Amino acid sequence: MSDYVRIFDTTLRDGEQCPGATMNLEEKLRVARQLALLNVDVIEAGFPIASKDDFEAVKTIAGEIEGPEIAGLCRCLPKDIERGWQAVKGARKPRLHIFLATSKIHLQYKLRKAEDEILRQAVEMTKYAASLCANVEFSPEDASRTERSFLAEVVEAVIEAGATTVNIPDTVGYAVPWEYGETIKYLRTHVKNIDRAVLSAHCHDDLGLAVANSLAAVANGARQVEVAVNGLGERAGNCALEEIVMAIKTRREVLGVDTRVNTQQIMAASRLVSQITGFPVPPNKAIVGSNAFKHEAGIHQHGVLVHRATYEIMSPEQIGLNPEEIAQGIVLGKHSGHHAFEKRLKDLGYNLTQDEVARALERFKEVADKKKVVYDEDLHAIVEDVVATGARPTYTIDYLSVTAGSHLIPTATVRLRKGGRVVQRAATGDGPVDAVFKAISSITHIKGELLDYAIRSVTSGREAMGEVTVKVRYKERIYTGVAASTDVIEASAKAYVNCLNRILV
Numbered sequence: 001m002s003d004y005v006r007i008f009d010t011t012l013r014d015g016e017q018c019p020g021a022t023m024n025l026e027e028k029l030r031v032a033r034q035l036a037l038l039n040v041d042v043i044e045a046g047f048p049i050a051s052k053d054d055f056e057a058v059k060t061i062a063g064e065i066e067g068p069e070i071a072g073l074c075r076c077l078p079k080d081i082e083r084g085w086q087a088v089k090g091a092r093k094p095r096l097h098i099f100l101a102t103s104k105i106h107l108q109y110k111l112r113k114a115e116d117e118i119l120r121q122a123v124e125m126t127k128y129a130a131s132l133c134a135n136v137e138f139s140p141e142d143a144s145r146t147e148r149s150f151l152a153e154v155v156e157a158v159i160e161a162g163a164t165t166v167n168i169p170d171t172v173g174y175a176v177p178w179e180y181g182e183t184i185k186y187l188r189t190h191v192k193n194i195d196r197a198v199l200s201a202h203c204h205d206d207l208g209l210a211v212a213n214s215l216a217a218v219a220n221g222a223r224q225v226e227v228a229v230n231g232l233g234e235r236a237g238n239c240a241l242e243e244i245v246m247a248i249k250t251r252r253e254v255l256g257v258d259t260r261v262n263t264q265q266i267m268a269a270s271r272l273v274s275q276i277t278g279f280p281v282p283p284n285k286a287i288v289g290s291n292a293f294k295h296e297a298g299i300h301q302h303g304v305l306v307h308r309a310t311y312e313i314m315s316p317e318q319i320g321l322n323p324e325e326i327a328q329g330i331v332l333g334k335h336s337g338h339h340a341f342e343k344r345l346k347d348l349g350y351n352l353t354q355d356e357v358a359r360a361l362e363r364f365k366e367v368a369d370k371k372k373v374v375y376d377e378d379l380h381a382i383v384e385d386v387v388a389t390g391a392r393p394t395y396t397i398d399y400l401s402v403t404a405g406s407h408l409i410p411t412a413t414v415r416l417r418k419g420g421r422v423v424q425r426a427a428t429g430d431g432p433v434d435a436v437f438k439a440i441s442s443i444t445h446i447k448g449e450l451l452d453y454a455i456r457s458v459t460s461g462r463e464a465m466g467e468v469t470v471k472v473r474y475k476e477r478i479y480t481g482v483a484a485s486t487d488v489i490e491a492s493a494k495a496y497v498n499c500l501n502r503i504l505v
């Protein structure tokens with residue numbers, strides 16, 4: 001496979017930049033390991049100079065993850081590049097990714113520099129980066145709004161200075177496919193040394209065109225696309241990894257290229273990122289939504305039963321789902337064994353550690369005791385719960401009691417355990433959940449601002465599991481906590497404690 005599209009995943013950098021998607025080190029490592037299983041070509045692990053945490057995350061991932069190249073993002077400044085290099089140099093295949101804005105609007109209002117100054121800075125910093133690392137990617141930020149002739153001049157100069165990949169970002173999600181494709185084509189025909197570098201697309205989804213724009217770039221010769229799992233990213237997000245990879249795979253005869261991604265790991269990657277960030281995947285989301293392979297209309301169901309290709313352009317197996325068992329909707333009960341349970345989780349696309357399977361099984365038994373039958377949706381909630389509490393919980397709930405009613409002042413008593421220490425507090429509130437949160441806050445002394453509280457039932461019926469998501473702002477950052485239980489007050493308490501634990505990590 002000589003002519004293939006490199007998949008550059010930026011879930012951990014651009015994706016993590018999106019409000020509420022903050023991940024701790026352990027969570028970033030889990031995502032990076034899954035990206036390695038997906039066999040992406042490059043993992044952009046973070047922006048090393050942004051914070052100490054970012055630096056540590058990039059450095060740890062560089063040291064641990066084998067397979068993909070590990071990139072760190074840097075502005076075109078010596079101190080950024082120096083720090084970036086310190087973070088990635090331990091990787092088997094390190095990459096420095098440097099960026100500098102080139103559009104008139106950025107030059108005028110943000111950088112207050114003239115074009116020739118920008119050109120000089122781009123060349124100098126590319127040379128500096130290349131003196132440290134043989135693998136340098138240069139991004140002219142806001143390229144899609146940069147005058148083509150100046151863009152070509154910059155691209156040619158940075159390739160001359162040692163850039164091996166040149167990325168053309170549609171930073172603000174403004175381009176339309178044929179226009180963006182034209183830009184790639186223009187660079188391929190107007191930049192003399194273009195064959196010495198890989199052209200890359202980085203598209204944002206502000207107009208819902210990120211995947212379409214990236215495909216247009218590929219059709220015009222780009223051989224790297226920058227993506228994020230579930231399309232996570234700034235504002236409306238980035239080009240979704242699962243969508244572009246499956247588009248290239250499904251329409252290979254039209255595009256004439258391929259990727260090296262192991263698509264059977266797509267579902268597991270989507271689930272992991274959704275669990276860790278607390279951002280649910282909409283049911284109608286392409287490729288990874290829960291309805292993506294469900295046929296509802298009678299005519300469609302009949303067609304698929306006779307011959308799947310009548311209404312299916314790709315198969316669920318390709319992304320790591322087991323269609324027979326999904327169709328049968330196997331339900332588990334309290335007598336289901338360890339093997340059946342573990343197999344079901346695998347069929348649903350989860351890669352869990354033995355420890356996580358054990359903890360999930362424990363939770364499953366508690367739920368099965370209350371519910372009798374446990375559906376796939378319940379299992380998703382259980383796994384989310386186990387993964388969310390998995391990152392070495394600082395606080396755990398030891399005891400919870402709530403009284404509420406139309407003539408009672410809602411009162412909660414909560415006992416939390418942290419290491420060997422147990423603290424109990426009671427509080428009253430506007431409602432039972434408010435009382436629980438106040439009691440928890442009075443134990444932990446974390447004064448965050450509750451931004452969002454959402455509850456949804458994951459199955460139907462009176463014994464349905466309720467999944468609670470809370471978002472808390474603490475010192476300028478937004479943290480998410482998710483938990484599920486058949487008791488929504490308990491789910492709320494656990495979600496809130498999960499969130500506070502993330503603040504503490």
Ligand SMILES: [Zn+2]
Pocket residue numbers: 014171202204234
């Ligand atoms: Zn971006």
